Amino acid sequence: MIVPSSLARDAGIAVNRGIVVDDGMMTSDPNVFSLGECAEHRGICYGLVAPLYEAARVLADRLIGGTSEYHGSVVNTKLKVTGINLFSAGDFAEAPDREEIVLRDASAGIYKRLVLKDNRIIGAVLYGETADGSWFFDLMKRGIDISQMRDTLIFGQSYQGGSPLDPMAAVAALPDDAEICGCNGVCKGKITTTITGKGLTSLDDVRAHTKASASCGSCTGLVEQLMALTLGDAYNPAAVTPMCTCTELGHDDVRRLIKAKGLKTIPAVMQELEWKTSCGCAKCRPALNYYLVCDWPDEYADDYQSRYINERVHANIQKDGTYSVVPRMWGGVTNAAELRAIADVVDKFEIPMVKVTGGQRIDLLGVEKEDLPAVWADLGKAGFISGQAYAKGLRTVKTCVGSDWCRFGTQDSTGFGIRVEKFMWGSWTPAKLKLAVSGCPRNCAEATCKDIGVICVDSGFEIHFAGAAGLDIKGTDVLGLVKTEDEALEHIVALTQMYREQGRYLERIYKWAKRIGHDEIRRQIMGDPEKRRAYYDRFVFSQTFAQVDPWSERVSGKDKHEFKPMATISYNQAAE
Ligand SMILES: Cc1cc2nc3c(=O)[nH]c(=O)nc-3n(C[C@H](O)[C@H](O)[C@H](O)COP(=O)(O)OP(=O)(O)OC[C@H]3O[C@@H](n4cnc5c(N)ncnc54)[C@H](O)[C@@H]3O)c2cc1C
Ligand code: SF4
Structure with a gap:
């Protein structure tokens, strides 16, 4: 690849709008060939991939002694x-x-x-x-x-x-x-x-x-x-992939039957839906647990043994067996008292690593498992609750400084982000859920690659959804524009509830949206106020049971056995 202008020109190669090539992709120097956007063939510089591939085929043939010719491409885009x-x-x-x-x-x-x-x-x-x-x-x-x-x-x-x-x-x-x-x-x-x-x-x-x-x-x-x-x-595009080897049923059928048959415990699901194994497996149990929490928030007792390790101990396990602890910082905002409390915890428990995360939180890494409740107790005294950085649930709402501080800000993005986070924390979702609110289209909070994002504009709040910035990278799609904060909150919450009810366990929002169709989501959330309100109400009802800080519960002694170190046994004791 040669970049035109100086390099080619300096080498004495003919350059017009691009590097001039003949039908064999040869430049004016017979030892140099050119291809791609920088090349000019019969007076045309192509700016699309398809013609470049066609030219590449010709060039490949030429390089192995062939005589193919490129005669230009008709392009569409x-x-x-x-x-x-x-x-x-x-x-x-x-x-x-x-x-x-x-x-x-x-x-x-x-x-x-x-x-x-x-x-x-x-x-x-x-x-x-x-x-x-x-x-x-x-x-x-x-x-x-x-x-x-x-x-x-x-x-x-x-x-x-x-x-x-x-x-x-x-x-x-x-x-x-x-x-x-x-x-x-x-x-x-x-x-x-x-x-x-x-x-x-x-x-x-x-x-x-x-x-x-x-x-x-x-x-x-x-x-x-x-x-x-x-x-x-x-060809069967709709062929159902079973949830796991314990059943022939796919996720959607299991969800549908849980509701239709009023199944409210994991054993009831397994018995009624004829599970092939007696206790399920590591794939189906966490999924069933989520579906039951979501469908029967007031009746189902969360089965903690059906959760992965991070959700069992409310911290993220690290490669050396220690844990990372992330306190919730609403909207990514903190203050001197909170930072002092974090610093004291770091000193007291000799926490080796303190890291600022991409979600605008502070991550304390290297905490021993048995220290977790004491760390949480000290953080709790400073007003912190769990940041649920380990949860298949609401993680973070990232914000920019917005109209309070920024000269470009159109709305109070920080205040709105905090409001959303305070409303939605504690909710379980099929996969992790990350939000962001930016105060203007400059988008400093990077809202357009989040599961749900908001771009504030003069006329209101543009709600985005189904972005990704992990293994897959994908910009968000626009859900719609609403005028007020209250409306924005209702739409975001309704969208989240729709995803909670229809998403398959571990399916991120962008994959769910692709599966069921962005237009269908817009139709239900933007175009059907009754449906939107019903989703919203179901979310609010579910939150009355979900918003319990798991850290303070464990400081008070819940699941104590999880945090007890294993006994240290000497060789002699072991031999007895
Ligand atoms: C946002 C965007 C969206 C597009 N979407 C489409 C689409 O949907 N469909 C489509 O057909 N086309 C699309 N295009 C156009 C398409 O990407 C280009 O036509 C194509 O990539 C050109 O290929 P190329 O190899 O000639 O150049 P490039 O892909 O630009 O590759 C040039 C390479 O040279 C490197 N380079 C530059 N200077 C030097 C130097 N001095 N020394 C060494 N290396 C250097 C660059 O880093 C780069 O890797 C899009 C382009 C853009 C910008
Ligand atoms: S997104 Fe806009 S309002 Fe927010 S900090 Fe950036 S420029 Fe300011």
């Missing part, structure tokens, strides 16, 4: 901005020999424009509804005469003939060289032959082997239709 569906391909410049077909439906948010020349599509822009992008693009690339279908052309592929066709038939009718995945330049034929050739049955496998749908994912629906066409009955 889909804009990947949350909430905006936009497809664009080809040429839109006005000219006397060009015609346009336009469909505009403002209230549905749809705009489609086709540019024609000599009865052939030479440009297409679709806004709002972009499913026909690949079809228009294919007609354009192949220069198909559209005069026979001109009347219905703008309505898309499935309307050819005057009435909607089965969408599967539409995919089946695409030629093998129709591009399905614009990001990675993958055609229909490549996908179908790879599915049959390699015996692929899952979307993940197809992504891994072909790269189709592996980037922005907007072609996922098409790829799934191709899988269904190619595999027939062998």
Whole structure:
């Protein structure tokens, strides 16, 4: 890879807008080839991945002595901005020999424009509804005469003939060289032959082997239709994965049956749903415990033995067997008295490491297990409760300084974040839940990669959800804009309760949202006030049982045996 301008120019290589290459990707120096965004081929610098792959194929062939030629690419692109569906391909410049077909439906948010020349599509822009992008693009690339279908052309592929066709038939009718995945330049034929050739049955496998749908994912629906066409009955996207080897039932069925049959204990679930093992396993027990806590907050007694070690001892176990302790700091705000109390605890218990976390908390690392209750007792005297940094539940609400201090702040993001945290602490969720509130779109609290985030704006509170910044990285989707703090709280709480009720154990909010659909979540939380209120009320009811500080309970003696050191036995004693 050569960066144009100075480097190439200094080497005496011809540079125009980019490094000039011929059809073999060769620069003006026969020993140097160029590829990618920096290269200029026939006067064009491409800014998308697909043409670069096409050029790379040619260059690879040249490097092994072949004679392939690159003749340029017709490109299309889909804009990947949350909430905006936009497809664009080809040429839109006005000219006397060009015609346009336009469909505009403002209230549905749809705009489609086709540019024609000599009865052939030479440009297409679709806004709002972009499913026909690949079809228009294919007609354009192949220069198909559209005069026979001109009347219905703008309505898309499935309307050819005057009435909607089965969408599967539409995919089946695409030629093998129709591009399905614009990001990675993958055609229909490549996908179908790879599915049959390699015996692929899952979307993940197809992504891994072909790269189709592996980037922005907007072609996922098409790829799934191709899988269904190619595999027939062998394709079963909805096949249920059992919760574990103790049952044939999947998480959703178990949740549904817990409610439908009024099952309120783990043994009752196992008996009624015909578990294959007598006591379950490390996979199903924590999941069942969560589902029962969530569904019967007032009746179910939490089964502490069904929890993982961190949730049993309310601290995070470290690799050396010691624990880390994170007190709750509402909204990430602290003061001198709290910091003094933390410093005293650190000195008294000789805690070797104090670390500020990404969630705006202070982490005390290296605490011996038997010291935990005493550490908590001292922290409790300073007003601290557990930060639940170990919980599949509400962890942190990170905030920026907001309108109280920052000249850009539009709302009191700190105050609102603290309010949210005080409302939601103690709640159990399918997986950990991290929130953030930023006082303006500069987003210093990084709210747009959180499970739920809020961006304050002059007109209110923009609520975001389903972000991720761990193994997966994903920006949030917008749930909607509300005017007041009260409304924002109600929406956030209702969204959390919906996730609590529908999420599978250990399923983060972004995975849940992808599974059930972002639009469905928006429909229920933004578009259905009654449903939203019902979710909110159920959360509030559940909190009356959940907001008990586990540290102070253990300081008072609960689960004492957990914190007793194992007896030290000498060899002689052991031998007796
Ligand atoms: C936000 C964003 C979203 C995009 N989304 C899409 C999309 O959805 N679909 C699509 O088809 N395309 C998309 N693109 C465009 C696509 O990413 C680029 O066209 C493509 O990555 C270009 O590949 P490249 O190898 O030419 O350059 P790059 O991918 O930019 O690689 C250049 C490399 O050279 C390195 N480099 C730079 N200077 C030097 C130096 N002096 N010495 C050594 N190394 C150096 C850089 O660090 C970099 O790793 C997107 C681009 C952006 C910015
Ligand atoms: S997000 Fe905005 S309001 Fe908050 S600190 Fe940053 S600039 Fe200030």
